[in-house]
Structure formats: C-alpha cells, structure tokens
Amino acid sequence: MATSPPKVPSPVDILLRRRRLRPIETLPWAIAVAVYFAFPTYLPLGTEILIMVLFALSLDLILGYAGIVTLGHAAFFGVGAYTAGILAANGWSEPTSGLVAAGLMAGIVGVVSGFIILRTHGVTLLMLTLAVVFMLHEAANKAGFITGGADGLQGMVVDPLFGAFRFDMFGRTAYLYALAVLFLAWLFARLLVHSPFGRSLTGIRENVTRMHAIGSPVHRRLVAIYAISAVLAGIAGGLLAQTTQAVALTVVTFERSGGILVMLILGGAGRLYGAFVGAPAFMLAQDTLAKSDPVYWLFWIGLMLVLVVMFARGGILGLVDAALHLARRLRR
Amino acid sequence: MSRPALETRELNKSFGALAVANNIDFRLEVGARHALIGPNGAGKTTFINLITGRLQPSSGRILLAGEDIAGLSQEARVKRGLGRTFQINTLFRGLSVLENVTLAIAERQGVAGGIFRVAGAYRRVAEEAYALLERLRIAEDALKPVRELPYGRQRLVEIAIALGLKPKVLLLDEPAAGVPTPESAIILDLVERLPAEIAVLIIEHDMDLVFRLAQRITVLVQGGVLVEGTPAEIAADARVREVYLGERRHD
Amino acid sequence: MTDMLSLSDICAGYGETVVLDGISLTLGDGDNLAVLGRNGVGKTTLLATVMGHTTLHAGSVVFAGRDIARSAIYKRALAGIGYVPQEREIFPSLSVEENLTVAAQRRPGRANAWTMARVFDLFPSLAARRRNMGNQLSGGEQQMLSIGRALMGNPSLLLLDEPLEGLAPVIIDALIAALHRLRQEDRLAIMLVEQHARLALEFAPRVLILDRGKAVWAGDSRALLDDPQKLAGLIGVAG
C-alpha cells in the first residue's frame, strides 16, 4: 500500500468508478414519466410492462449475475401474486403492506427451495426449478378453497393507495405505484450488483471451484441471492395482483417463467438494464403484432427472436454495445 | 519439536479400486519450505485436494495447527489459514486480473458478503490487491481480462490469488509449470521471502527449483510415502532415482 | 531435404489484435526446430497459426507442397499435422481409450504406425488408466495423453507446445528418447516450444527465438548452447 498508484486514474479508481451513476441511466425513468403524460390510454399496458421489468430485473440478479439458469422464476411471482391477492380477498385491503407480505412470502419460498435445490447445477438445477413451479401450480389448483383454483381468485378488494389514491379505470394510480416500486427495486439492485456481494456472485458464475478455494461460502451466497431475487419477483407478482385485481393459475406456470426468460435475454442478461430494454421491447412488439394480426402474431414474434439471436449476440443491449464500439472505431 | 503447522495421520483415499492416498503420515512444520515430488499420478494433487477439502478422505485425520479439520467445509479451512494454487489454472477468466485478486482479498477481510456501507472498505481491498500485483510485477495487466493473458502470466495470477488470502499454510501445486525461467525466478524469490512463520508445501517437477528452495523433500509413489529427507538425501537415494529422477544429473 | 513446412511473412493474431509480425521459416523432413522466447512473445500463437486456430492477416503457410493458409483446421490435421496444445485440451467426457481412438488416422505406406498399444508402451501409466475419463487424470497423465493423442494421427509434422511441462524427470527422459527415434526412423518433423531452453536446445538442432512477435534470432542450437551469455540476452535466462 506504500506504493502509491503512479498513473492517473489508477486501476483501482477505474475498478471502483463503475459504481458511479452515469447520466444515461436516468433515461428509462425519463421515458417512463413521459409516457404517463403522453399516452394516458396506454397506462394499463404501461403498468404491466413496468411489472414485467421488475420481474425480469429480479431474474437478472440470479441469471445474469449469479449464473443460475432457471425456468422456475414464476414460482415466486405466483407466490407473491397469490399472497397479495388472498390478503386482499380476505379483508386485508391496504396495498403497501400487502406488497411487503407478498415479497416476504416469496422470499421464504426462495430460501427454502433455494436451500434444497442450489446444491445442484446446470440442467439438473434447471429441471428442479421447473419442478418447483409445477408443484406450486398444482398446490394452487388443489387449494381451490383459498385460491379459487382454475376459476381464479375472486373478490379482491384493494384500498386506495395511502388511503387517498383510488386504483382508477385508466390505471393512473396503478402506473405510478408500479413505477415507484420499480424505482426502489432498481436502486437496490444497482447497489447490490456493484457491492462486494454482487461481485462475489460473478465470481461464482465464472469459477465455482476457485470461489470455494478462496473461502467463499458459495452455497450460502447463492441461497441469499436466490431469496433476494425471489422477494423482488414476489413483489412484481403482488403488484400485478393488486393493479389488475385478479389472480389466476397462469401466474405460476412454466410459460410465464419462459416468457420472462425470453424478455430478459432479449434485452441482454447480466447487464442490469437488459430488463429495462427486453421487457418493453417484447411486450410492445407482442401488443402491436397481436392487434394487427391476432391469429398469426406469434410467427412475427418468433421471427424477431430468431433475428435478434442471429444478428445481436447479447440481446438488444449487446447490439447497442457493438454499434457503439464500431462508431468509436470509425471515429478513430 | 513444536506443534506442526499441518499434519495428516493415516490419510486414505481411493477412487474405486485405486488407492491414491495410502496411509499418508505427513508433517509440515511451521515456517517450513517443503517439497512434495513423485511420478505422475502418484497422488500429489489428490493429497492437496484432501487437505483443502475438495475431496473427502476415505479415512484418516487432518490437523491444522493441531486441530482436526477433516470435518470442515472448504471455506472454513480457508478461514483457518489454508491457501492453495491449482495445477491447472483455475481463474475467473472473464474478469480482470485486479478483480481476480480483489475477490480473494474481500473474502479474507470478510467484506465480501456486504451490500451496504462498504465503499471505503472496498477501496482498501482493491488497493491491497493492486499492491500485491505490483509485488508480482503484473500490475501493468491489472485491467486486462485474465483470459487474454499469456499462459505464464496467468500462473502468476494463480499465485497472487493464493497470497491474497494471507494463508498460514500455503500449498503450491506446480506453480512454475509453464512459467518461463525469469518469471519462475520471481516466484522463487517470492516464496523465499514469505514471512518465516508461513509454512509452504510445494509440488514441482522442475528439480532445479525444488532443490534450490526446499529444506525437506517428501517423495510420494502410488499414494504412499516412499522416503522423506533433506535434498541431499533424496538426490542420493537410489530408489528415488529409479522411479522418479532418472539418470540425469541434478544438483 | 524437401521442404515440409514453409512459412513466409506471417502476420497473425486473435481477431484484430496482431501478435505475430512477419515470421518466416522452413522445415524439412525430419527437421527439428526449437522455438524459444520470453513469456507472451507469441510462441503458442505461432504453432496455433500453423494449425489454423488464429486469424491470419498476411503471409502464406505451405505444407507438403500445398498452400494451406485457407484450409479448414481438420484438413490440415488430415494432411498430417499433429498438435499438442499448451493447455493439453483433453476431452473430459471421453475415456483415455476414446481420447486416443478419435484421433486415430491410418496412413497407408507408413511402416510402424502408431497404435494404441504403442502409445501405452511409451506411457505405461496411461495404460493403467485406460478407462478413466479425461477429467479424472492427473496433470501429468493429461500431458501424456495429449502427446499420445497427437501421435495416434501418425503425423509427419508434430507441433509440441511445452510438452514436458508437468512431467516427471524419468518420463521426460523416455519421451525425449522416443522423439529422437521418431525423428530418425520416421523422419518426423517437429516444432518444439519449451521453457527449459537447455533441454530444447539439446534436442533440436535448429532454433528460432521470438520477441514480441518478431523473429530475433535463428540458427544453429550449438551456437547458443556454447554461448550462454548470448542466450541469456535473447530470452532472459541466466545460465
């Protein structure tokens, strides 16, 4: 330490600088606020997109950073949605506390299932995550007396937010509510990925053997991030339940897990903003395509995915990176 | 003699029918510079894996500073002062050299699990890592991803990570393999200048290095200890010449 | 002595990075060349370029009379180039035997072709592990397997990237003896990259020394063996 780093900026500074906020990072928020004023009739879709961004963000924490490939993330989304929904259907109609409960329940499920299944890895882990979703799905189906089974949960009542803002038909309250929650989650996620904890997750993804050898409690770390991610996913599920006042079995399905995975990869996994790009891109494409061609829109979505993979490694953000790189080279 | 830094008693391990550790009784004294040699496949790497907990022994005891650690997890053993390098590079290939070392130091200092209020601590960790890189003369590559480094330099990163853990017992598995002579001189120099209380066990097939560095040498053959002695004794041993050294001259 | 391999003005690297800058050399039947140099000067890159693993920016690679600069990797191997990479690159999910069989190549007209039995003769400890998976081998065993695998292709040119690393001295002796025999009996051409300069110089009659991607010295090995000062100056080794 006696040797002061000679160059300016030193490598240490460069390493630490990544944590600082860059101006471009305010862009998503500016857009989100602009949408509120510019497209008042698109707010229900906007709300759902925000929720999916949150969900994708939670997935990114385990997939992009810790390298856990999962097809079971809908489990936590579903637990959150049902928790918030069941509370609201049984007299607990205050939304913020319902959301907290949704996150907590999902977190508990995350800890328990993570503790068991995170001993495995690769395809085996993938299948175990899948099994968790299916078991929860079946449980929700069987427990019809409290979840409403296949008919969906009935009779949710959600109070006005902070006792003042009603969830209106145009979805204004819902939109701002979701936006605020997403913002908080993003602050937290950002802090997390740049923290030593976040870096150690990357270490686990890069080389588990070495992580063990430097004395890292790998399993504990993985369970921790799995649970954190589950909490966020649960909150996303809770938001969906509260803003749409409906919960059905489709919240805990393999298809939902797959869908969110697709959105995240489409945006670019492991880059924190992949969620912010992928979810809107996918959902907007789906929405417009489904409107112009309600029967065969899947084809175009599929084509879009295939093209993205063919021409943009690392998702849309990967493409942006490559383009920036090229521009810089050309300027030189 | 005082209590050894590391000791194994009747350590056994087999893969199916193959016994790769056969009743190994071994002592590593505090501050020792000890070499472990033996033919390929004798079980040297396996021995290190047993000590660090990467493999579970079939039977036997492993004592670190007199305490049995056989039941502990790998990470608990590292926390008690066991550090190692790998024979085949085991690095975070996509991360920069600096980050590779930073990860290790963060674990040692106990800040690696933190999410909040760690900015200052993290800077200290990174600075320590950078200083270590300077000591190993690889600081100029600090921000390069490891995967782009030539093989020889990657070996140095291996060692940097192990040193970042400030171990009391350091286990080096062929640290100089693939490292050209000038760099292996750095390694030699570094090991020689480690604080005297650190015990070093080194596996090497480069006899020049072994004979210059080691105060004691253990020869392992087919999972069992053949002989143990001073370099001079080993060099003179006919059995060792036959199974391992061959007829070339070694000094 | 006909030219088996000739490189002229090679510029090669990884993607856009250029590592080798204008290397030329020729190698005849049974000709052995040691390639020496400091860490990171491009020795591995040179061998990899012959094999076709790098991006060739300029220059030609002629092997057995044909320009192979644009050939696919597998065609080069089929033409008779054997490669022992620095990091061994054993196939982890194949057993020792399978690692050898996938590489087997019959060459009509070759007198004493390499077979699995012959490889096991050379490295008896591999024979004992024939059913082990590639990832269940010790470091040295992997090195032996990598060499054995290259030999199974019965090549006429062998590219060895630090093949002695991690091998016990007795095995090194055996291997060097075997390589000597190959050179004499089969007229095998060898390019050998080694950190142990002395060993390499004793083995190969000719030597090429690289520094930062350029050839800085080429000639007779004896000249360097007899002049340690000069050797030290070129590759930074004392003695």
Add this chain to the structure above:
Amino acid sequence: KVGLILSYSGQGASIGDLMDKAVKLYIKQHEKDLPAGVKLEIIRRDDTGPNPEVARRLAQELITREKVDFLAGLIYTPNAMAVASLATEAKVPTIVMNAGTSVIVRRSPYIARVSFTMWQSAYPLGKWAAQQSGVKRAYTAVTDYGPGHDSEAAFTKAFTESGGQMVGSVRMPLQNPDFIPFLQRVKDEKPDVLFVFVPAGKVATALMKAYNDLGLAQAGIKLIGQGDIVPDEELPNMGDAPTGIVTVHHYSASADRPQNKAFVAAWKKEYGADSTPSFYSVASWDGMAAIFHTIKAQNGKLDADKTMALLKGWQNPDSPRGPITIDKDTRDIIQNEYIRRLERVNGKLTNVEFETIPQVKDPWVQFNPPQ
C-alpha cells in the same frame, strides 16, 4: 364497436377459431340488416388463455382507448370474472359467449350470457340417468378444475336426489392426462354408468380411446356425459369411438331443425366441408344475434342501460340450437337441452338427438339464491 376478446393463441386457440368464424359468418350474412348508416366494427384481442390480468388489461384498453359499445367473447371463467368489475364501472354491456361458471352473471349487471352453464346440462342428465335409463350405481370422473367440479356437483346432486347411488368419484389432472389408470380404477369398481366431464377438445378423443382400450363397454359400464366429451369438431378424429354413448347438450351440429341445417350448410360453404361448427360457434352466433337485436332496436344509437334492458328477456326462436331466451332476472341463457346418442350415420359418427328437455334455466341459481 364491439371488442371481441378470445384466445387466438395458446391452449384455447382452436376454440377461439371456432368462435371467431361464427362471428365472421354472422356478420357476413346479416350486415345488410343493420339500420342505415350503422357500421359495425369488430376489434379482436387475443387473451392467450386463462389470463385474467391480460383479459382485464385488454378490456380496459378497449373501453378507454377504443371506446367500444360492447365487450364480447370471453372463453375462460377467470377472464370473464376479471372483466366484470370493469363492465360495471364503465357501463359496457358484455356478452359472455362461452365461460360457463354459473356465478359469472351475478358479477355485474352489465353481463349477459348466451352460452351455457355446467349445471344446465349436468343436472338434467343426472335426473335422466337415474329416472329414465334405469341405472342405479354411478361413478364420476371429472377434470380437476372449476367446470369439472361444477359438473360433478350437479350430476351427483341430481342423480342422488332421483334415487341413484354414487359408488365413487375421481378427479383427473388438466394437463396431459393419461386416462388409463383412472378408468382402470373405475372398471374395478363396476358401476352401471360412468359420468365423465373433460374439457371439449382433443382430450375428449384421448378419453374415448382409453374407454375403448380398456374395454369398459364390454364390462357393461355405460359412458355418459355432457356434450363436451363428444364435441362435434372432434368426432372425425374419434375413429371407432363406441357408439351408444349418451350425452346431454344444448347443441349438436347434426340436429334436424331447419335453422340448424341452414346454419351448418352456410358454415360448410364458407369454411369447407371438413369444418364443422360446434357449440362454441353457436354461442358466438347467438351472441352476435343479440348484439344485432339491440342495435336494430335502438336504431344504432346505443345506450348501455337500454341495451341491457333489451337483452333481458330477449327471445330468439331461430337459433340453430332451438328457441333461446335471456332470462330477464339473471341475464343468463334459457335453452333446450337435448339428450343424444352417439351413432354412426352414413358411416360418420353423429350425435343423434332423441329427447328434448325444454327451456332449462340454470339450476344452480335455484339452489343458490343471491344473498
């Protein structure tokens, strides 16, 4: 403007297709009947399956952005339920064209249903089985989800009330069911009759195969159920399904009524001889008829409350399924239920109607009066 919410993709895609075709056909035939200057616009939305949150969002958008005058479609119960509160809040008349859980119509005064309820067919079947067909011991096997539970309850209630005896019941998973083990269980129990409900579609075919393969008919176990187990569009795939299966349903494509003959002929002309309309299509057809009725009656100037008033008590004697009425109290459908037997007519499997239970109201409502 009509916002049509159906499944065009996902598991319900084939249902959505059958319904959409009926809507198209109806408009094609009747567009000219609309009052001059009235232009009907259908805005289609894909809810991708039982996704209430999607259905709700789509409805929200249809209401706020497209300002539709009607919502229609709704294949799945949860979707219909999620839309209900919006219909109330925005006062948009909503025509449920499929979802069959009884309680839906109570969720909003702006909902009317033109399809059916589970009780409507299962309950009469239970009565008929116990009283007319002379069987005493019954077993039920239903798919384990809402409609299945409804059917099971309705049948069991009717059957036991009429003196029959239940010897067992089993619920089968919704996804990828393999019926063999369940039917084997039934076979071992040897009831006189087996009542089955599975969602209409290809699982029905799988069910028939299992019934055949296990030889339940030979073991003397009769198979009965609602129309869903022998859907008209699946009959060509059923191969040698056992004839004689008795089902109760409100519609059969092969019915002799002239209105139906005309409907089926128009359909085949439009969509090819291989295509057969089903009860899904008929509900959509009648739903469009209801919408047209209210448009004509108001001469194109639509008012939600007037529309609802017009719907209540609306009668249509010309539906392909026979005369239907929208109950003026419950806004639910009143229709004939037909008892049919599966037979081979000219080599083709056909549901032949042989008895009619006229003008059935949803029985569930009588047993569960609104609080």
Add this chain to the structure above:
Amino acid sequence: MLYIISVGLSVTMGLMGFANLAHGVFAMAGGYVTVTLMKTAGMPFPLALLAAFAVVGLCSVVLERALYSRLYSAGELEQVLFTIGLIFMAIASAKFIWGPLPQGIDIPDYLQGRLDIGSRSFPVYRAFLIAVSLVIVLGLWLGIERTKFGAQVRAAVDNRQMAQSLGIHTRRLFTLTFALGSGLAALGGGLGAEILAINPSYAIEHLVYFLIVVAVGGLGSLRGPFVAALLLGVTDTAFKYLVPELGAFFIFVAMFGLLMWRPAGLFGRS
C-alpha cells in the same frame, strides 16, 4: 413414443450440447407429415413413418446449415432464445397450414385391440410402441455408444477446435447428428400421434415432458431416456390408480426426488 422423441432430444441436447427447446417442433412436423401422407396420399402407416423420418431429417439439415450451425458457439441463453423463437414460428406456421384443430391418425387394424394379461388388459398399440423403442435404443446404442462416431461427437462437443485439430470434420458430424436427432423426433411424433394428438402448440405443450424424461434419464445417455420414460410411465400410471387425488403432483415429485438423489440422472455422465 415419449421415449423416441426424448432420445432424439438427448441426441441433440446431450450429445451435441445444444439447448434445443425447439425439438418438439420436429416431432410435431413428423406427426403432421405422417398424418398428411396417410390421409391425402393414403400411404400405409409404417411407410408414412419412415417418410416422416426422412423428410424431417432432411429439412433439419437445411435448418441446421442455415441457422443452428451459427449458434453452436453461442451461449446457452442465446440458444434458448433462438429455439423459442423457432417454436413460435412453427406454431403459427402449423396453424396456417393445417389449421388449429388437432389431427388424429387411424392406426392400422393389426395394431388395435387389447392384450389380456390376467385380469388387466393392455392395449396392443402401447406394446408395439415399447417394442419399437427397444429396437431403437438397441440400434442407437450399438451405433453410437460403441463406435468411434459417438466418441467423435462427444469430442467435438467438449472442444470443437481441438477436435478439428485431430482431423474431425465437425461441421459434417454435427449436421448428421442433428439430422438423426430430428429424424428420431419426427418418428416419435408420428408414432405418438395416436396418443399425443398433433396440434399447432404441440411443441410447447409437451416440451416439459421431453425435458423431464431427458433429465431423469441423464443427459447424453441413450439408454437413460428409455428407462426413464418407461419408469415414469409405469409409476405414474400406478400412482394415478392408487392415489388419484395426487394427480399431476406425482411426476414432479418423482423427478424432484430422483434428481436430488442422483443429480446427473439415471445414466448421466457428470
């Protein structure tokens, strides 16, 4: 038939290390080809099956060359995204060509009926399927696990560049393997059309079951999926008979337990 489809998947996914979620598409295509040939061309069942195998195998060569081959080096995630995209396209295309209604096939008379074993009866067709699967498993096992071909494929997957350096023509090898895997899927799709009706969303509806069978059997193993399919089939049936209340739970609980017990699957290589 689950087995045959799954073993094809095991070939592409396990042997080739490609996360090919679109595998079911080939099975679906196989089913459609079989059905179409039988209905429109009146081809007999066995012949139609062979044709499905060939047609789909050939088509997959084109697909592999044009698209898949560029993705071997890409990350798992990209492969997932790509193959899901393919599934979507296939669903829409199938709906466009064959319509949304499921297609069934008429199996020939000699495969209908029941075998009576004591008091239980067993459909002939299922016995036939098991027999066909057995033949295939044996054939593949002899053809792949015991020959240089299989070792070469595995070598190429482990380390493509090194395999080429040994003179292995990896491109051709992959194309062949891929065609084999897809062809098997098609065969499975055709054979299974009787039990799993062919409809546009086939590929996605049954995906999970293929994955389960492969995972339980062990990736890259050929015997594995066979044993797994049989085992899961039998125990699943037994459980549904004994405790029908648990319904769909069982298969997942079974998989969960099995994978916790043996993470590499029954016959997996770790």
